[in-house]
Amino acid sequence: MPYYGYYGIDMYYIVLVLPCVLFAFWAQNKVNSTFNRYSQVQNLRGLTGAQAAEAVLRYNGVSGVRIEYVSGKLTDHFDPRSNVIRLSSAVYSSTSVASIGVAAHGRACGAVRHRLCADQAARGDHPADAVRLDGGDAAADPRPDP
DSSP states (O other): OOOOOOOGOBBBHHHHHHHHHHHHHHHHHHHHHHHHTTTSOOTTTOOOOHHHHHHHHTTTTSSSSSEEEEESSSEEEEEEETTTTEEEHHHHSOOBHHHHHHHHHHHHHHHHHHHHHHHHHHHSOOHHHHHHHHHHOOOGSSSSOO
């Protein structure tokens, strides 16, 4: 039975969860401060985040992936279900070093996932995953969604 200390708070909760929450706040603060610092540095080629994402996809031979604008700051992500890369307003049209780094990192993750699923389909491991990523019919997937 858990020990509920003063005011009915479980001390194990404080000992185990509080350090994790503090670490998460510290890490988010570091990401934001680093992004803000390098947002002031312009890249020499004048590429925007969207152009950098296109270049990474083109270099990896990935086609059929759209790049879209999404509002917010650091809300960039790759959506494998709709095969869309969404770049935040702070990254999409900015020519800073930070925007190039965020765009290239996220798009490389999408390209790697795309390539892995294509390799699995070639081996016959999970062909339905590759069909979904290549824009095929998801209804053809015999497996239920997790």
